[in-house]
Amino acid sequence: MILRGAGVVLLAVLLGACSNAQRQPAPTASLTPRDKQLLANAPYQKVLPPDMYQRAIVDYSGREKPGTIVVDTDKKWLYFVQDGGKAIRYGVTVGEEGLAFKGNAKVGRKTEWPTWTPTPEIKQRIAGVPDFVGPGPHNPMGARALYLFQGNKDTLFRIHGTNQPEYIGQAISSGCIRMLNEDVIDLYTRVPQGTNVVVL
Numbered sequence: 001m002i003l004r005g006a007g008v009v010l011l012a013v014l015l016g017a018c019s020n021a022q023r024q025p026a027p028t029a030s031l032t033p034r035d036k037q038l039l040a041n042a043p044y045q046k047v048l049p050p051d052m053y054q055r056a057i058v059d060y061s062g063r064e065k066p067g068t069i070v071v072d073t074d075k076k077w078l079y080f081v082q083d084g085g086k087a088i089r090y091g092v093t094v095g096e097e098g099l100a101f102k103g104n105a106k107v108g109r110k111t112e113w114p115t116w117t118p119t120p121e122i123k124q125r126i127a128g129v130p131d132f133v134g135p136g137p138h139n140p141m142g143a144r145a146l147y148l149f150q151g152n153k154d155t156l157f158r159i160h161g162t163n164q165p166e167y168i169g170q171a172i173s174s175g176c177i178r179m180l181n182e183d184v185i186d187l188y189t190r191v192p193q194g195t196n197v198v199v200l
Contacts, residue, residue: 001158002183021056021089026186035143038192040072042137042163043137049168053077053091053152055183058088063126064198069107069159071177074102076169078159078177080190088190089187090183091168092159095175101148107195108111110188122174138163143181148197159197160184182200 002167031039046162052078060081062072070079071089073094079087094100123129133139142161147154162168162178175188179187 001190009143016126020059022058023054023056024050026055026180026182028182030189031182032112032184033111033125033182035185038126038137039143042181044137044163044165047166049091049165049180051130053169055180055186056089056090058081058087058089060085062087064196067195069187069195069197071197073171073200074103078179078187080187087185088187090187091177092163093162093167093169093173093178094171095173095177096171100171101155101176102199103150105148105150105157105195105197105199107146107197108152108154109147110193111145111147112162112188113139113143114145114160115139125174137181141180144184146184146188146191147193148196157199159187 033171033180044052055200060079061072061083064081065167066081066083068081070081076092076094078090078092081087115135116139118129140163142163145158145160148159149155157176159179160178161181168180
């Protein structure tokens, strides 16, 4: 009976946390004319993730300071911590087990509409991957990329957009953290170089 009661309390806490989520679409003011043009002609199906992975303002009780990015790889959420016990929460795609980065890093570089040069490891695992992909909505890196560094070393892990929005909320990528293009553009405008990133 005690365990059953504890389960009910835990469920109530989780439901209470969900009810505090104020869903909001990413503001369109962040989009440049180039963004609007490229995203209007994106060569992929435009789908919204399930409600729980749509951008929301939520209560946040973690120890991280405002301005920190926190990625919960188990729940497939990225938090951008705000003042007053709040955070902007975005749904993400994370790396498959064994491929995901975990630990602390900093945003060492930021790029709009990045290019993609697959690593030898990616090319070995996935047949038919090109040597180079130019910028644009067809690129797996999407509209923006935040490059994660430890000290002066590039970890080769990124927070970036995606051309596969249907996978938000899943673990399928090669280790990088993917966001809807509209969400990563919103995050990019908020995050300066040097921002702390915690990946759980």
